[in-house]
Amino acid sequence: MTRPIITLRDVQKYYGDYHALRGITAEIGEGEFFSLLGPSGCGKTTLLRTIAGFEDITSGAVLLDGQPMEGVPANRRPTNMVFQSYAIFPHLSVAENVGFGLRRRTDLDRRAKQTLVEEALTMVGLGGYGARAAHALSGGQRQRVALARALILKPKVLLLDEPLSALDKKLREQMQFELRRLQRQVGITFVLVTHDQEEALIMSDRVAVMFEGQIAQLDSPQNLYRRPLNRQVADFIGVMNFLPATVSVEDGQGINADVAGLGRAVIDPEQAPGGATSGAACVGIRPEMMSILYENEQTDRRIAEGVVEERAYYGDMTYYDVRLDGIEKPVTISMKNIVGRPVLDRGTATRVSWDARSLVLFNAA
Amino acid sequence: MTLKERLGRLGRTEAANGYLLVSPTALYALLLLAVPLATILAFSFWTQNYLDIDTTLTLKNYQEAFGEPLYRQLMLRSLMISGAVTLATVLTAFPIAYFVSFHVPQSRKSLWIFLITIPFWTSYLIRVFLWKVILGYNGVLNATLQGAGLIDEPLTFILYNANAVVITLAHAFAPFAILPIFVALEKIDRSLLEASQDLGENRLTTFLRVTLPLAMPGVVAAVLIVFIPTIGDYVTPRLVGGPNGLMIANMIQTQFLKLNNAPLGAALAVIAMLLVGAISLIFVGLNRRFLRGPK
Structure with missing residues (x-):
């Protein structure tokens, strides 16, 4: 593994009495394509949201690039997220959506921002779509806008919350391939949450299989498939x-x-x-x-x-x-x-x- | 194709069924809305000679309505008062709607909305009288402030003037403003707010860049719902407005019933409707900007 960009140390999370994360310890390397895989309710999305800063943790530590993230709100973390619903702003155009996070970049003038937006759109295959209204996009296009909007800020970590689950099978397979290509191209660490074991195996460098708030096995796709640690993992993967x-x-x-x-x-x-x-x-x-x-x-x-x-x-x-x-x-x-x-x-x-x-x-x- | 065939075909279509369904309501609307409106419009071009109506078409009423400073002043005051009412209502309704939508647990929301409507189970007229009791010279407010030693003399600027009209109307129309804003806020996908924060905005800038623009359809609806009826309100200025709080509707009433000049009253009514219509159109146009389409 390369230099760790995300360090999770015994992360615990309670919702009232419900123990959602039961001591997650893991390191995710720089430039890695990492997946959190598990059935629904296993805590994978909660874990992703604690990394993004949308959920506080009860105990333990989340470090991003060596910096402890306790008390740091989502808007000041070096992470960006692609939401499951894509969360495209319906009142803005495609270009305004993609450029949303650039407002705070006072070092760039309007023209430079426009260029960045156009580049980002081209990168995800939506060159020339900038003027379109966001609500006029198809599911796959929204997904691409959400990706461009997150990647334009050059985060240290891109978090993806089941981004492909709403797409049909053909489009999903195409996007799996494209996500992988994009990740290699930009070199940013991707953390993908998915319940689809095939998707996790296809796309990831390493996969953490989670059950009931714990990581059952953290390994490469091949090892997960060939040498599962226990019957639960073996049954879930393939x-x-x-x-x-x-x-x-x-x-x-x-x-x-x-x-x-x-x-x-x-x-x-x-x-x-x-x-x-x-x-x-x-x-x-x-x-x-x-x-x-x-x-x-x-x-x-x-x-x-x-x-x-x-x-x-x-x-x-x-x-x-x-x-x-x-x-x-x-x-x-x-x-x-x-x-x-x-x-x-x-x-x-x-x-x-x-x-x-x-x-x-x-x-x- | 014969007429019979045409009618037979029409009878079978979806459209015919639709017309059949709406016809009672349409008829009702036609008789009680369109006919009176047309009558008012007609009257505004006629003149009255004591007991007879002279049906020669003339613009005399409009000339008088625009020429006489009193009418202009009343019209302007009506606009100002209902503008102030609208502003006060929407500004107070927004935080309430926001609180219920964002900070009340899902299971309690309908209870809260229900509670908000409780004061409105009593008659509008009774509520206006209640404000008289609250705002009066020896009213609840003055007595309380005097009792607390905060003022020596009772406050007089709170009853029988425009302020009293604004306070009373703002209260009367509060739920009509809260509800559309609440609905607009409820429709906002909460992940949009998280996305905004994720992209670097704090809570305030998220509110300004995401929540407020997406709530605008509700705000504009609230503005229209409050503005349109208040400009023509007649009871409240009559009861709590005093001489300086009277509005155009009071003058229209006076023209029709006391001065026996229905045509001039009709002309004033038409002018008031046109003004409201024009201002409403501006707001509807503004709303277009925020309504680029469904999510």
């Missing part, structure tokens, strides 16, 4: 099958697991990021880490036997629920629909191949 297992740990060496439905396996300690103890445990495996073997297909991977219980055809992929011998709950397996792989019917007896390296070990529960 899809994972959980199988009961019995584990015996041999003094710091390999971990021997007897996994229901799959059989015996030796698991690398790296694949037990939450630590491992002997006894009852739980093993996770992603749907794409297993494959269904077609009749004459050969493999040097491990094989389990099962029956297709249900299938869902997505066009490029087919998701199968396969009940493996020895366990009640079927496992989900995703298969790319390539030539030579017909979509299997329900009730088809099938062989499933898997690899011990793709197993993740969790403590029981």
Whole structure:
């Protein structure tokens, strides 16, 4: 990580009796694209608002660029925010919206401000839209105006509160890409709040997964997906099958697991990021880490036997629920629909191949 | 296409249904608003000879209305008084509306609005008389101030003059000003205020740059709602205005009922309506600037 631009030290926040933030400690680096990911009500927006200065914290500390922010109101913090509703001023034109924060820049004359506004609009792809009335914009355009309005002030940190949730799928994907490009171009630290795990994985350098006012795991997208610390994180990021297992740990060496439905396996300690103890445990495996073997297909991977219980055809992929011998709950397996792989019917007896390296070990529960 | 076919087609359209729905109200408005207005307008171009109305068209009434200094003075005073009433009402209503909208918890807002309207359950006339009691020579206000030793002589500038008219009317029209301003403030998306702060403005400049401009439609509505009826108010100046607090409506009444000169009264009424209309149009025009469109 680069030099920290945001430092959160044991941030606690109560709303009356409700404990909204339960000790958040994290550092966010300069120029980083950082995401706060979690289900609604997990405190991610509250955390963003404490950084922006819209919420006081009950205890702990928020530091921006090394400066403690206690008692500093939102208008004097080096942060700018893109609101979920975009908060475009309806009584102002696009250019007036974008130039709103420039009024205090007494070092610039009117012409210089106009140039800045036009540059900012061009940067977000709205060059020439300055004279338009703000209410005549589409959702995607409002989003861009909100971005230009925040970025024109060159904040140290740009805070984005679920900025893409109101857009349709196509536009959202396009904006994800553009946000990422914009962030690289301006080099400003972006902190994104989202409940969409895919969005967080696509866009971020690092992601903090939050549950109930706490950070459950703070990691790179790849580590979050491959080595989730616990079942809650694993379940929230993508899809994972959980199988009961019995584990015996041999003094710091390999971990021997007897996994229901799959059989015996030796698991690398790296694949037990939450630590491992002997006894009852739980093993996770992603749907794409297993494959269904077609009749004459050969493999040097491990094989389990099962029956297709249900299938869902997505066009490029087919998701199968396969009940493996020895366990009640079927496992989900995703298969790319390539030539030579017909979509299997329900009730088809099938062989499933898997690899011990793709197993993740969790403590029981 | 025959007439019958046309009528049949018309009967089936949305528009016909609409006309049918509004027709009772439209008829009522036509009979009780348009007809009297047209009568007033007609009268203003006629003249009265003792008991007969001379229906020859003439501009004599308007010449007299504009020529006579008394009428001009009354018209000007009416404008000044209702201007002062409007200013006082809107300036006091805004903080109340702001407080209820921004500082009263959501669940209590309707209660507050309800409480604000309670004084207005009593008749307008009774409230005017009450102000007489409060402002009078031996009234509540003077007695209190004297009792507190703040004044030796009762204050006389508070009753039977223009001040009394302004105070009474400002009170009478307060809820009509509070409500539209409150509604306009309620409609302001609170994230706009946060956005303004986020962009570097403090609370005062946020109010000036965001809250006030967005509340302007409500303020303009309040101005119109207070200004239009007060300029023609007749009861309040009659009861608390004294000789120097009389307004144009009192003169119109005098012309019609006492001086037996309905045409001149009608001309004064028409002039007053035109003035109000012109001033209202200016405010509506101002409002356009703040109403660039819905959010």
